[in-house]
Amino acid sequence: MDNRIKELREKQATLVTEARERLDQINAATDETRAKELETQHDTAMAEHDSLEKLIEREEKLAGLEKRQEEQRARQRPLGRDTEARGEDDGDGKLSYREVFHKFLAHGADPSELEPEERAILRAGTAPKAEFRAQSVGTTTAGGFTVPTELANEIIKTMKVWGPMYDEDICTVLNTSSGNPIKLPTVDDTTVTAEKHTEGAALTDDGGKDVTFGQKGLDAYVFDTEFVRFSMELAQDSIFNMEALLGALLGERLARIASKELTIGDGAGDPNGIVTASSLGKTAAATAAITGDEIIDLVHSVNQAYRRSPKARFQFADTTLAAIRKLKDGQGNYLWQMGDIKTNQPGSLLGYPYSVNDDMDSLAAAKKVIIFGDMSKYFVRKVGSPVIGVLRERFWPDLGIAGLIRFDGELGDTAAVKHLITAAA
Numbered sequence: 001m002d003n004r005i006k007e008l009r010e011k012q013a014t015l016v017t018e019a020r021e022r023l024d025q026i027n028a029a030t031d032e033t034r035a036k037e038l039e040t041q042h043d044t045a046m047a048e049h050d051s052l053e054k055l056i057e058r059e060e061k062l063a064g065l066e067k068r069q070e071e072q073r074a075r076q077r078p079l080g081r082d083t084e085a086r087g088e089d090d091g092d093g094k095l096s097y098r099e100v101f102h103k104f105l106a107h108g109a110d111p112s113e114l115e116p117e118e119r120a121i122l123r124a125g126t127a128p129k130a131e132f133r134a135q136s137v138g139t140t141t142a143g144g145f146t147v148p149t150e151l152a153n154e155i156i157k158t159m160k161v162w163g164p165m166y167d168e169d170i171c172t173v174l175n176t177s178s179g180n181p182i183k184l185p186t187v188d189d190t191t192v193t194a195e196k197h198t199e200g201a202a203l204t205d206d207g208g209k210d211v212t213f214g215q216k217g218l219d220a221y222v223f224d225t226e227f228v229r230f231s232m233e234l235a236q237d238s239i240f241n242m243e244a245l246l247g248a249l250l251g252e253r254l255a256r257i258a259s260k261e262l263t264i265g266d267g268a269g270d271p272n273g274i275v276t277a278s279s280l281g282k283t284a285a286a287t288a289a290i291t292g293d294e295i296i297d298l299v300h301s302v303n304q305a306y307r308r309s310p311k312a313r314f315q316f317a318d319t320t321l322a323a324i325r326k327l328k329d330g331q332g333n334y335l336w337q338m339g340d341i342k343t344n345q346p347g348s349l350l351g352y353p354y355s356v357n358d359d360m361d362s363l364a365a366a367k368k369v370i371i372f373g374d375m376s377k378y379f380v381r382k383v384g385s386p387v388i389g390v391l392r393e394r395f396w397p398d399l400g401i402a403g404l405i406r407f408d409g410e411l412g413d414t415a416a417v418k419h420l421i422t423a424a425a
Contacts, residue, residue, distance in 0.1 A: 005063075012056075104277075161253055164315060220407070221269075228253075229403045261273060271407070274375075284420060284421060289363060295335065302372060307378060314352060319362040320360070369421070
């Protein structure tokens with residue numbers, strides 16, 4: 001599998017080289033027909049590059065699942081009092097919650113199929129954050145059990161991969177156990193300087209250099225996945241993949257709404273998205289195109305104090321990235337640089353990293369198509385972990401699982417992140 005991925009990465013590098021060669025052949029002396037032909041060849045190569053990227057992602061995900069399945073099969077898990085087969089325990093010979101939950105699913109999510117000891121473990125494991133049907137509050141046998149912690153972690157991991165706005169390596173994440181409103185102090189002191197001091201003179205104290213603080217709030221909005229249904233047979237026959245399968249399904253559903261709200265939410269009863277909250281940095285001359293000089297102007301519209309941040313980066317949609325790949329500076333150098341596949345170094349733009357965020361607008365009239373700045377100034381507030389519940393009676397004999405998350409987002413300093421907007425039609 002590793003060799004397969006390496007081969008695909010090497011092919012990507014070759015495609016990028018070929019694409020650049022095509023564009024390099026276009027100059028003032030190139031006739032229009034030949035220029036269009038070369039551009040088409042470039043676009044074809046880069047489309048294949050992107051297709052390979054998706055294939056690599058699938059290969060890597062499959063490799064991870066296969067490795068996980070192999071590790072699980074190497075362990076033993078009791079299926080009953082006298083039978084031992086696939087699975088794992090907690091290391092001391094006792095039944096683990098995860099193990100009991102798997103058995104619970106494989107027996108149609110029916111607690112009566114469990115031994116008394118197993119039911120006790122299931123109840124104890126779900127007690128802190130169980131979700132039950134409203135008409136059966138507190139009755140575990142009515143159909144509600146939360147899933148193991150491992151599944152919640154799988155969902156969070158999927159959400160990070162899906163979009164950049166739920167990733168603590170990009171934004172500043174505040175984890176809280178409750179959803180009480182948080183007041184967020186804000187300050188922008190980048191334009192204030194000290195003054196020359198005259199020997200023997202009293203220090204000025206007129207308030208002109210006082211720090212000006214602001215305040216913003218972070219709430220806890222709730223979003224849900226709706227129910228994902230799966231069959232009892234699937235739970236029984238695919239027990240080892242079930243956790244990864246459900247984690248991927250629920251994680252992607254939660255990731256879609258989180259990415260959208262934290263990107264373009266309007267702040268009216270939902271998060272204030274980073275694009276919505278950003279300030280104007282540059283207005284493009286065209287309605288559906290951008291130039292290298294305009295991107296440079298956007299970068300320098302952000303104070304260098306923010307540009308020096310290790311979390312300074314670009315964000316834009318994938319279609320915008322496709323247009324950026326063709327841009328050159330005054331010396332004919334491409335603004336976009338492919339990363340080093342050998343060191344796992346990601347691509348860059350003008351020396352800065354970037355994130356593809358498809359919840360941002362594509363190139364069109366009057367659209368905020370690029371943002372740049374210190375993304376650490378955007379605060380994402382997460383309330384606990386995702387809450388996930390299994391329901392059996394409503395879908396019997398099949399099963400249903402759903403997840404909920406609580407979060408909010410706000411840009412603490414609007415000067416730290418700025419956007420490039422295209423011209424109005």
